[in-house]
Amino acid sequence: MDHSKHDTGAPFLEFPVVVAKSEGATESIGASSEDGSVNFDPGSSCHFGSSHSSSSNISGCSANSSAAGQPMRASPRFPLPRLARLTRCSGEVREDFSRVIKPVPVRTIRIEQLVGPFKTLGQGEFCVASLATLDGNPVVIKRLRVEQRENPTAAKDLASEISMMTSLRHAHILGALAQGKDEHGLPFLVLEKLDCVLSAELPKPSDSVPFWTRRSQVKKWPLGRALRIGIQLAEALHYCHAEVADSVYPGCRVLHRDLKPSNVGFLPDGRLALFDFGLAKLWQISEHDEGGTESRPLTGNTGSLRYMAPEVALNQPYSHKAEVFGFGTILWQMASHERPFAGCDAKAFYRRVCTQHERPKIPKAFPPALAALLTRCWSPSAAERPEMLEVLDRLREILESVEAGLSNR
DSSP states (O other): GGGGHHHHSSSHHSEEEESSSSGOOOOOOOOOOOOOOOOTTOOOOOOOOOOOOOOOOOOOOOOOOOTTTTOOOOOTTSSSOOOOOTTSOOOOOOOOOHOOOOOOOEOOOOOGSSSSEEEEEEEEEEEEEEEETTTTTEEEEEEEOOOTTOOOOHHHHHHHHHHHTTTTTTTBBBOEEEEHHHHTTEEEEEEEESEHHHHHHHHTTTTSSSSHOOOOOTTTOHHHHHHHHHHHHHHHHHHHHHHGGTTTSSTTTEEEEOOOOGGGEEEEOOEEEEEEOTTTTTEETTTTTTTTTOBBBOOSOOEEEEGGGGGTTTTTOTHHHHHHHHHHHHHHHHHHOOOTTTTHHHHIIIIIIIISSSOOOOOOOSSSHHHHHHHHOOSSSSSSSSSSHEEEHHHHHHHHHHHHHHHHH
């Protein structure tokens, strides 16, 4: 990875926390990422402006490939209907793609059907992501690194991720186009190519760019845009947390476990796409979890500390509600134009965020309903955080109010 692209304020809050060697680092899928893995730097100051399981399956959760009528993705796996003008990397797509897009099944192909040159886009401990062409369209191929070909754990991890990515079907989750085995008999996955990632689109910190550049970047992020992108991300998470239980993974949730702007991308048609499910976990919903309040002892410190819920950072039992916390932080970042916990080192994060319950400062200009929603998403008690379906309802109401206010000016 090119570490020159990393967050220079307090990069160790941005990077994935690697809790075991078998977990590896994350890959950039079709666009440059700010990710990497480094040791925590105890020397930084704090300025508040504001065991991963390698298998993606658990007992009782298996993919249902015949789930009809479920939300599906668009282009190139799902032909895009001509319904509106679409802007690149904008998050301005307003159609409900899940209702109009017809699915194209994931294909099994030979490695020879992919055309190079295979330009490397990013790599982790086990896998490498490369640019390729399939049927004349640019795609991304994810396969094992050369030095990992004899590693059965690496092959198993990739096979598990392929199983999940070829099962998940939603307009706002990066689409799997094809799968297969290479000349060595090892698995590979073909994915849609992203046009850009959210982390690259957000305004840069004021101390890292000239003020006129910063002002121009901020102007591109009115509140309405942040809300629309937030709605698309909330739809992807609601699908993972709830809708898959009635479709591809009966009785289960999917926990992404690495929610952050550099794992949120945009496709050429403007749609948001959540990607990198390398740390994802299937969660079988028990009879005691009907209200969504059950927590379990999963591997802590999984993901990136800047967007991590306190219970995950503290190695306490957690659930899908941890991702509601992370979602709130991303939404705040898009709407406030600031980086959460900027300049904060790990020690200060644990003390101020996890123990003292400090949160990013909510600007007074935010609508009261948005401030209230963020406060609930950041509740120290996971049980008091809203489900993503409620988050969706609140965001749509807030967006409608914001747009109505603009039209009355």
